[in-house]
Amino acid sequence: MSTTTLPPGEKTRPASAPGRRAGISDRSRAERKLGWMLAGPAFAVMLLVTAYPILQAVYDSLFDFRLTDPDNKSFTGLSNYGVILTDRIWWTSLGVTLLITVVTVAVELVLGFALALVMMKALSAIRPVIRAAILIPYAVITVVSAFAWQYAFSLDSGFVNSWLGWLPGISADTDWFGGTWKSLFVVCIAEIWKTTPFISLLLLAGLAQVPEVLQEAAKVDGATWWQRMRRVTIPNMKAAIMVALLFRSLDAFRVFDSIFIMTGGANNTETVSFLAYRQTIARLEIGLGSAVSVLLFVCVVLICALFIKGFKVDLASARGEG
Amino acid sequence: MSTTRPRRRVLRAVLGAAVAAGALTACSSGSAGPPSLTWYINPDSGGQAEIAKRCTDAAQGRYTIRTALLPRESSEQRQQLVRRLAANDSSIDIMSLDPPYIPEFAEAGFLAPIPQDMAGRVSDGVVDSALKGATWRDELVTVPFWANTQLLWYRKSVAEAAGLDMTKPVTWDQIIQAAKSQNKQLGVQGIRAEALTVWVNALVASAGGSIIENSDATRPQDVRLGLETPAGAEAAKVIREVADAGVGGPALSTAGEDANVNAFEGPDAGFMVNWPFVWPRAQSGVEGGTLDAAVPQDYGWAPYPRVTADQESHPPYGGINLGVGAFSAHKDLALAATECIVSPENQAYYFVSNGNPAAKESVYTDPEVVKEFPMAPVILESLRLAVPRPQTPYYSEVSEGLQREYHPPSSVDPQRTGREATDLITAVLQKKELL
Numbered sequence: 001m002s003t004t005t006l007p008p009g010e011k012t013r014p015a016s017a018p019g020r021r022a023g024i025s026d027r028s029r030a031e032r033k034l035g036w037m038l039a040g041p042a043f044a045v046m047l048l049v050t051a052y053p054i055l056q057a058v059y060d061s062l063f064d065f066r067l068t069d070p071d072n073k074s075f076t077g078l079s080n081y082g083v084i085l086t087d088r089i090w091w092t093s094l095g096v097t098l099l100i101t102v103v104t105v106a107v108e109l110v111l112g113f114a115l116a117l118v119m120m121k122a123l124s125a126i127r128p129v130i131r132a133a134i135l136i137p138y139a140v141i142t143v144v145s146a147f148a149w150q151y152a153f154s155l156d157s158g159f160v161n162s163w164l165g166w167l168p169g170i171s172a173d174t175d176w177f178g179g180t181w182k183s184l185f186v187v188c189i190a191e192i193w194k195t196t197p198f199i200s201l202l203l204l205a206g207l208a209q210v211p212e213v214l215q216e217a218a219k220v221d222g223a224t225w226w227q228r229m230r231r232v233t234i235p236n237m238k239a240a241i242m243v244a245l246l247f248r249s250l251d252a253f254r255v256f257d258s259i260f261i262m263t264g265g266a267n268n269t270e271t272v273s274f275l276a277y278r279q280t281i282a283r284l285e286i287g288l289g290s291a292v293s294v295l296l297f298v299c300v301v302l303i304c305a306l307f308i309k310g311f312k313v314d315l316a317s318a319r320g321e322g
Numbered sequence: 323m324s325t326t327r328p329r330r331r332v333l334r335a336v337l338g339a340a341v342a343a344g345a346l347t348a349c350s351s352g353s354a355g356p357p358s359l360t361w362y363i364n365p366d367s368g369g370q371a372e373i374a375k376r377c378t379d380a381a382q383g384r385y386t387i388r389t390a391l392l393p394r395e396s397s398e399q400r401q402q403l404v405r406r407l408a409a410n411d412s413s414i415d416i417m418s419l420d421p422p423y424i425p426e427f428a429e430a431g432f433l434a435p436i437p438q439d440m441a442g443r444v445s446d447g448v449v450d451s452a453l454k455g456a457t458w459r460d461e462l463v464t465v466p467f468w469a470n471t472q473l474l475w476y477r478k479s480v481a482e483a484a485g486l487d488m489t490k491p492v493t494w495d496q497i498i499q500a501a502k503s504q505n506k507q508l509g510v511q512g513i514r515a516e517a518l519t520v521w522v523n524a525l526v527a528s529a530g531g532s533i534i535e536n537s538d539a540t541r542p543q544d545v546r547l548g549l550e551t552p553a554g555a556e557a558a559k560v561i562r563e564v565a566d567a568g569v570g571g572p573a574l575s576t577a578g579e580d581a582n583v584n585a586f587e588g589p590d591a592g593f594m595v596n597w598p599f600v601w602p603r604a605q606s607g608v609e610g611g612t613l614d615a616a617v618p619q620d621y622g623w624a625p626y627p628r629v630t631a632d633q634e635s636h637p638p639y640g641g642i643n644l645g646v647g648a649f650s651a652h653k654d655l656a657l658a659a660t661e662c663i664v665s666p667e668n669q670a671y672y673f674v675s676n677g678n679p680a681a682k683e684s685v686y687t688d689p690e691v692v693k694e695f696p697m698a699p700v701i702l703e704s705l706r707l708a709v710p711r712p713q714t715p716y717y718s719e720v721s722e723g724l725q726r727e728y729h730p731p732s733s734v735d736p737q738r739t740g741r742e743a744t745d746l747i748t749a750v751l752q753k754k755e756l757l
Contacts, residue, residue, distance in 0.1 A: 064753065067408045068430035068715070087756045155573040156584045173572035178730065266514035266575070266729060275756060281401050282718055283750075283757055292756070 054297060061291035067284040080291035090275065090292075094299075097271040100184065101252040104191045108248060109241070111192070112199030119200065120207050138197035146261035149190040153177070180267045187258045187269065195251065199244045206240020207233070246307040250300055272296050357652045359387045359415040359659055362403065364642060365394050369676035370418065377662040385655045387416070396420040397516055400718070407432040407647065414647035415656040416663075419464060421455035421643055422711040422721070425537075428458040429715040434646040434653045436462055444664060451639040451708040452681040458713065459538070463645070465660045466681035468672055470640035471626075471704040472524070472595050473697065478622045480506050480592040491635070493628045494525075494560045497593045501569040506592025508569040509582035514729040517578050519711060519721040520638045521595070522728050525557035527636035527709045529629040534712040534720065542716050542751040549740035556629050558728075558736040565732040575730035587613055595626060597640065598701055602677035602694075623697040625704050639708035641681065679705070722757050723747035 061080055065073045084090050115134050122130045137145065151157045153176040164170045176182045210233050218228045234241070256273040263269040265278070276296055280289025363370040374387040381387075392399040400423045406414060407430070419427065427433050436444075441462040445453055452469035456462055474492070481488050484500035501508040511517035526533055531553025535546045548554060564570050569592070571577065571585055579596055583603055586594045594600070604621065607613030626637035644660045646653055662668070669680035670688045679701050685691060686702040695701070712720050727743035728734055749755035 068404060068426060068432075070408075083754060084756060089756050154581075155576070156581050175572050175574075175576055178573070178575045264514055278722070278757055281405075282397065282722060284404060284718070285753065288753065288756070 057290040057293050057297075060286050061288075061294050063287040065285070065287040067286055076287070080288050081295070083288065084291055084295060089270065090272075090295075092268055093270045093272050093275045096184070096269060097253055097255065097273075100188060100191065100255055100271065101249055103188050104195070104252050105245060105248050107188075107192050108196045108199045109245065111196045112203055112244070115196065115200035116203035116207055119204050134200060135197045137194050138201075140194065142194060142257040143261060145194045146190055146258040149186060149193075149258075150177075150262045153186050177263055178267070180269060183263045183267055183269045187255075187262055190258050190262070191252065191255060195248060198251075199248055202240060202244035202247070203237070206237030206244075209240065210236040242307065242311055246304065249303055249307070253300060253303060254296070272299065355386075356381075356383050357385050357655060359385050359650075359652060359656050360413050361387050361389050361416040361418070361659075361663075362392050362399075362414055363389045363418045364392050364396070364399055364420070366678065367676045369672045369678065372675070373663055373668045373672065376668065377659055380662055381659070385652065385659060387659055392418070395516070396423075397718070400426075403427075404430075404432075407649065410649045411647070412649045412651050415650040415652060416660055417645050417647060418467070418642045419645045421639070421641065422713070422717045424456065424464055424643060424645070425458045425713050426715045426717060427645060428463040432645070432648050433463050434648045434650065434657070436465065436646075436657065440657060440661065444661060447683050448681045449683050449702065449705045451705050451710065452641060452643075454713075455639055455641070455710040456643045464643035465645075465664055466641075467644050467664050468641045468669060468678045469681040469705050469708075470597050470638075470679060471701060471708045472520070472597055472638045473700060473704060474624045474627050475509075475586060475594045475596055475600055476622045476624065477506070477591050477593075477620045479620050480504050481622060488622055488624050491625065491628055491631075493631050494563070497627055498563055498567050498569055501592040502567050504592055505590075506569070507571040507585055507590045507594075508564060508592060509577070509586055509594030509596065510564055510570060510574070510731075511578055511582065511595075512565075512570060512574040512729070512731045513576050513578040513581075514725045515578055516721060516725075518729055519724050520640070522557060522561070522724055523709070523711045524595075524626065524636060524638045525560050525629060526553055528626070528633065529553035529556035530633055531557070532709075532712070533724070534714055537713045539714070542719075542753075545714060545716065545720075545748075545751055547720075547744045547747060549744050551740070554740040555736045558734050558739050560629060561728065561731050561734045562736060565730075565734070570731065575732070587617060598679055598695070598697065599677045601697065623700055625700060625707070634707060636707055636709045637704045639705070639710045641678070643681075716751055719750050719757060720747055723750055726757070 062075060062077060063073055064076045064080075119127065119131055119134065140148075153160050155161070155173070155175055158176075160176070161170060161172050161174050165172060174182075176186050214232050214236065215228060218232050223231065254273050255271050256277065259265060259269055259271050259274050260277070265274050270278075272292070273296060276289055276292040278289075279285050279292055283289070361370070361374055371389050374389050378386045392402055399418075399420065403414065403417055403419075404426075407427070424433075444465045445456075445462055448456075448466045449469055451471070452466040453462075455469075456464045456466045474497070476488060476497075478488075481500065484504050486492060486496060486500045497508055511521050523533055526548070529552070531548045531551050533548055535548045536544070539545045565574060571590070573581055573585070577585070579599075582594050582596055583600055585591060586596070586600065587604065587607065601618075601621070604613060604618040608615045608618060626635040628635040644663060646656045646660060650656050664681070666680070666682050666685055666688075669682055670685045670691055672678050673680050673685060673688075673691050674694045677695075679695075679698075680686065680691075683702060686698045692698050711717070714720060723746050724743055727739055727746055733739075746755065750757050
């Protein structure tokens with residue numbers, strides 16, 4: 001056996017699993033009803049605040065509609081989508097967005113895992129302090145953090161150039177926002193600094209779920225720290241890792257604030273949500289902008305589907321039901 | 323988890339909502355007393371709030387003026403106002419508008435018409451460029467408040483060392499060479515923002531062209547651009563030369579007006595094109611002890627540089643004009659209030675206290691103005707030559723399209739960029755491309 005996980009108990013199997021449906025008891029039916037009654041209001045509110053705008057955007061995306069010229073609104077079918085998908089800037093924006101997503105999520109996963117281990121293993125006396133310290137960046141508003149990083153790297157107010165001037169390629173005159181790669185580097189750093197705590201918090205929850213008995217058994221068998229990590233810890237928290245990755249990927253794909261503050265989309269640093277902003281808010285082309293937003297939504301759904309179907313993420317198990 | 327906690331949280335949420343609702347109703351009521359006019363202002367050094375107070379006092383109970391602050395960037399000010407006005411927001415009585423967006427507002431029916439007799443009064447003695455900026459389709463649609471223009475700022479020591487006679491008009495070529503020979507910087511706004519459009523427009527106009535050749539086009543697809551012209555090529559050449567000569571400083575492609583001023587106060591400063599706020603900023607820097615008093619003494623100012631030696635320059639025009647909201651419940655009072663706001667006394671006050679030059683020519687001979695702003699005559703001279711940015715209801719598309727093609731300055735190619743910008747802006751206006 002290469003990995004060690006506890007067999008799922010009978011009670012953990014989802015109620016809707018095949019074989020159980022026929023013999024559904026009165027009690028579980030009542031439980032299900034109670035569940036709907038408890039979750040129903042929240043579900044209705046969710047529908048109201050998310051489904052309605054999404055449907056409205058889909059509807060608007062079929063029109064040629066300028067906010068300052070509502071009288072000339074006209075139905076154009078899917079032509080807005082044609083315009084977007086044949087435009088070079090859509091594909092460069094998508095590329096930039098995917099790049100930011102992959103880089104930040106990968107780095108955050110490694111860093112977040114390390115931080116989660118630190119939080120897990122820290123002496124109980126200093127644990128609350130460490131947790132709070134790690135969480136501070138996540139509590140900072142994204143716009144504020146974007147400004148902080150911009151000021152740190154900018155030429156007139158920044159200190160980075162003078163601190164890191166000894167590194168090759170960095171001098172007092174390095175303009176970090178003057179090129180695509182340099183700008184994206186700063187954007188990625190800002191994103192990583194800001195959201196690593198989120199991932200580490202989710203991973204900490206996963207770490208706490210790894211049964212201590214398995215760790216002890218492995219220790220007794222003479223497994224090294226690295227073997228225990230690979231064979232016991234990580235397989236047992238796969239669900240938590242996947243959920244952390246999924247949430248962060250969706251978040252990272254919608255990156256907006258940092259780009260807006262730091263580069264304003266200059267030097268090909270535009271992301272998909274920035275493109276949607278530019279069409280809808282700056283150009284006031286509600287139709288075209290809605291179409292970009294709908295495509296952004298489709299991308300998010302695809303990422304979600306990829307994780308859930310492709311990597312078999314069970315969202316329920318991450319809540320500690322598994 | 324204990325069961326009391328969620329219940330307490332629900333209670334807290336309900337209480338929060340109740341408090342918020344109470345605050346909202348408190349805001350909307352208040353019918354007692356004179357009508358309260360809301361003036362949406364751009365951020366400044368407190369001058370507009372003070373003028374609002376003065377006009378409230380002068381109204382003797384007919385109305386009161388309350389100010390509401392808009393975002394810092396003019397493009398964001400426009401976004402907020404347009405969104406509100408598209409929803410027929412009746413709370414917008416008076417708004418401080420950046421001139422390039424005025425045609426869009428006028429065309430969309432967001433501005434209350436200005437009566438003929440009042441239009442005559444508020445345009446009397448107003449400098450020509452400000453009048454043009456406040457007008458759309460030969461009709462005064464906004465009230466000129468203050469008028470801005472860029473000057474050529476220079477360090478006297480650097481110009482002298484380079485042997486440049488600043489009493490005569492200078493060209494871009496001359497100041498690029500002078501900065502290069504002295505190893506000093508020439509501050510320009512190369513950032514991908516509205517400031518870049520300001521620069522491009524001034525260069526094209528100074529070369530004898532205009533970015534939009536038929537500003538009366540009603541349909542976006544009919545807009546004809548003037549970038550693929552000799553004037554357009556001349557303008558692109560200047561931008562490229564600044565980049566190639568290396569005089570723009572390390573932050574050329576990210577520097578806006580503020581970054582330029584910071585650099586101009588530093589040791590590498592040579593020349594800079596910028597708005598007059600440079601002067602009060604240096605004065606307050608000296609007062610605050612952050613700037614050596616010798617630095618502003620070295621400041622010189624001259625009219626905007628020429629593109630060709632034999633052609634007068636056309637400096638940028640900016641500033642703020644006042645529009646009255648078309649959905650305001652008190653349009654007549656709001657119009658009366660704008661007349662009070664733009665009185666020569668208030669314009670002089672605003673000039674002296676906030677460094678924002680007046681739209682009325684008479685203010686420039688006010689002794690206090692001349693004392694505080696020794697360059698006031700040059701500002702007035704510059705305003706007489708200044709040209710507004712392209713006047714079109716589709717200004718935002720034109721400006722952002724320009725910014726995309728003319729940024730970074732080092733990528734500008736006199737042969738190519740004009741054509742590419744024309745293609746992009748045309749396609750965007752025809753809704754065939756994204757912006």
